Amino acid sequence: MGYKGKACDKPAPDFSSKLKALDAQAELIVAKYDQKSAATLTLLHLAQDACGYVTPEIEQWVARWADVTPVHVHGVVTFYSMYHQAPVGRHHIRFCTTTSCVLNGSEDLLGHVKKKLGIQNGGVTPDGKYSLEESECLCACDQAPVMQVGDDYHSQLTAKKIDRILDGLK
Amino acid sequence: MSEAILSRNFNIPDAHKLSVAEPRGAYETARKVIGALKPEEVTNTVLASNLRGLGGAGFPTGKKWQFIPKDSKKPVYLVINADEGEPGTCKDRYILEKDPHQLIEGILISAYAIGSHKAYIYIRGEYVLPYRNLQSAVDEAYAKGYLGKSVFGSGYAMDLVVHRGAGAYICGEETSLLNSLEGKRGYPRLKPPFPAIVGLFGCPTIINNVETIACVPHILKNGAAWFTALGSPGNGGTHLFSVSGHVEKPGVYELPMGVPLRDLIYKYAGGVKGGRALKAVIPGGMSAKILKADEIDVKMDYDGLKAAGTMLGSAGVMVMDETVCMVKMLYYATKFFSHESCGQCSPCREGTGWAHKLVTRIYRGEGSVKDLDTLLTIARNMEGRTICVFADAAAWPIQSYITKFRAEFEDYIVSGRGKAVAAELEAAGAHAH
Numbered sequence: 007m008g009y010k011g012k013a014c015d016k017p018a019p020d021f022s023s024k025l026k027a028l029d030a031q032a033e034l035i036v037a038k039y040d041q042k043s044a045a046t047l048t049l050l051h052l053a054q055d056a057c058g059y060v061t062p063e064i065e066q067w068v069a070r071w072a073d074v075t076p077v078h079v080h081g082v083v084t085f086y087s088m089y090h091q092a093p094v095g096r097h098h099i100r101f102c103t104t105t106s107c108v109l110n111g112s113e114d115l116l117g118h119v120k121k122k123l124g125i126q127n128g129g130v131t132p133d134g135k136y137s138l139e140e141s142e143c144l145c146a147c148d149q150a151p152v153m154q155v156g157d158d159y160h161s162q163l164t165a166k167k168i169d170r171i172l173d174g175l176k
Numbered sequence: 177m178s179e180a181i182l183s184r185n186f187n188i189p190d191a192h193k194l195s196v197a198e199p200r201g202a203y204e205t206a207r208k209v210i211g212a213l214k215p216e217e218v219t220n221t222v223l224a225s226n227l228r229g230l231g232g233a234g235f236p237t238g239k240k241w242q243f244i245p246k247d248s249k250k251p252v253y254l255v256i257n258a259d260e261g262e263p264g265t266c267k268d269r270y271i272l273e274k275d276p277h278q279l280i281e282g283i284l285i286s287a288y289a290i291g292s293h294k295a296y297i298y299i300r301g302e303y304v305l306p307y308r309n310l311q312s313a314v315d316e317a318y319a320k321g322y323l324g325k326s327v328f329g330s331g332y333a334m335d336l337v338v339h340r341g342a343g344a345y346i347c348g349e350e351t352s353l354l355n356s357l358e359g360k361r362g363y364p365r366l367k368p369p370f371p372a373i374v375g376l377f378g379c380p381t382i383i384n385n386v387e388t389i390a391c392v393p394h395i396l397k398n399g400a401a402w403f404t405a406l407g408s409p410g411n412g413g414t415h416l417f418s419v420s421g422h423v424e425k426p427g428v429y430e431l432p433m434g435v436p437l438r439d440l441i442y443k444y445a446g447g448v449k450g451g452r453a454l455k456a457v458i459p460g461g462m463s464a465k466i467l468k469a470d471e472i473d474v475k476m477d478y479d480g481l482k483a484a485g486t487m488l489g490s491a492g493v494m495v496m497d498e499t500v501c502m503v504k505m506l507y508y509a510t511k512f513f514s515h516e517s518c519g520q521c522s523p524c525r526e527g528t529g530w531a532h533k534l535v536t537r538i539y540r541g542e543g544s545v546k547d548l549d550t551l552l553t554i555a556r557n558m559e560g561r562t563i564c565v566f567a568d569a570a571a572w573p574i575q576s577y578i579t580k581f582r583a584e585f586e587d588y589i590v591s592g593r594g595k596a597v598a599a600e601l602e603a604a605g606a607h608a609h
Contacts, residue, residue, distance in 0.1 A: 038337050040251075040294070041377055046359030047342050051301070072359060085361040085518075087343035088301045100302065104263045105462060105494055106420040108508050117605035142345060142512050143263035143462075144302055147420035147492065148427045157304035 095137035106147035224400035226412030231385030243372035262461035264492025267416035364564035408434025460489025463569030513570035541594025
């Protein structure tokens with residue numbers, strides 16, 4: 007798969023207390039599935055939402071709850087583009103670079119974002135505020151050009167609109 | 177515009193809430209069907225309606241349901257494919273976000289028909305707002321007893337779990353989706369065995385698209401003949417057509433199956449932007465073969481587009497005007513497929529990457545005319561040689577763009593203008609090589 011973030015070169019922080027606080031939710035999640043292993047993706051989402059990215063410690067925590075091996079979890083993490091193995095910005099930008107957005111001028115707008123933030127695909131700004139991922143179709147083609155910042159979609163983008171959205175974030 | 181059926185609640189504020197959806201008819205049909213009709217009666221009605229899988233494959237839905245073994249001792253699962261990802265397609269998002277109760281009602285009736293007591297909805301990870309609306313609708317349905325141990329007090333038990341994906345186009349392929357739902361990498365499975373026999377957790381499983389299942393309550397409410405009459409021969413109902421690219425009014429249009437492509441572009445989507453001339457149309461999502469401007473007098477249904485040498489696919493219509501450079505569009509198509517290949521089968525893993533390298537070279541003004549033939553050879557050697565149809569889907573844009581616009585590709589290469597394009601992109605900061 008394409009964008010996977012960079013492997014983290016700093017020692018991973020200790021997430022044990024954060025993970026302990028998620029144990030009760032993890033138990034409920036596992037109970038929803040007919041097999042524990044099926045909870046793997048959902049548990050990874052839960053832990054990443056709390057900790058920001060996925061470390062070996064998190065993979066082991068997921069493995070314990072889902073009753074699979076840590077290496078299985080690692081294989082899952084590396085397959086899907088939404089799991090990060092290194093910190094991303096507080097505001098992670100997925101910028102659509104597929105056909106309908108390209109037809110509506112996304113090439114220039116992507117260049118605008120890169121120049122504005124001073125980062126390339128996979129980069130994080132030095133202050134840790136923004137990170138950028140060139141993404142494939144976000145399936146909001148009727149609203150192209152489109153980007154996702156954090157959880158939210160922003161559509162019918164122009165350079166001005168992008169400035170307003172990104173500058174308005176804390 | 178014809179009568180809105182699937183999209184009737186899209187513009188109603190807060191229609192994702194039960195308090196708004198129920199007075200507008202949500203769950204009325206499911207309440208009448210469950211316990212009152214026999215499961216086979218439901219399946220027969222769906223079969224007679226000519227409902228076909230609206231995720232892209234177009235397989236008759238009722239026929240698919242009949243593949244579930246009658247005497248299975250294992251549980252039967254219904255899995256809803258909400259992993260919308262085909263470029264150009266943005267229809268299921270509206271159902272999930274604006275009218276999730278319509279989908280849940282369809283799930284209740286469909287699960288009842290196939291004898292399933294548990295369904296999973298696999299929704300793409302990036303769809304956060306649709307997920308929130310859907311999950312809250314599921315919670316509301318549980319609270320009211322429309323899901324749970326005894327649906328509407330009928331004694332029929334039904335559980336429904338919403339499962340989020342994590343960013344992988346391939347998981348829209350149904351067997352890949354099953355592996356992903358089981359907590360694995362999303363690698364497609366070899367068929368046979370088909371999921372109806374060996375599916376989720378090794379049990380009989382039916383996988384249907386969101387829009388397909390959303391049609392089911394309407395079919396049961398109004399009858400198979402009504403649904404058949406809405407569409408074209410062999411292609412029942414209406415369909416949500418996503419129209420994007422160079423049109424005046426991009427959007428999702430609910431229209432009868434078989435609507436002429438020309439009408440879709442010029443009558444409904446307001447024509448080509450700025451009154452410019454049409455150059456090409458992709459009629460069914462990125463994977464569908466491209467049509468030239470003089471090939472758009474086709475009917476938008478499974479049979480009509482197949483006869484035109486392309487496919488309806490997910491009905492994602494992408495319109496390109498006369499200013500579009502086909503080399504650039506092929507560059508973005510091969511980028512997509514090389515990014516999204518799951519890597520399981522060599523012809524696809526190597527082929528998509530190789531093709532993208534060659535097209536990149538051409539796009540940047542460093543290619544040769546011979547590269548075009550190499551690309552066609554790569555495409556031919558990917559097609560039909562892998563576990564799933566992804567490689568075929570990756571081959572079709574290469575084949576159709578190059579074959580139909582060969583002179584433009586050759587002119588681009590020979591003129592050497594790619595070098596200027598590359599310099600421009602570099603200056604704009606869009607590409608870093």
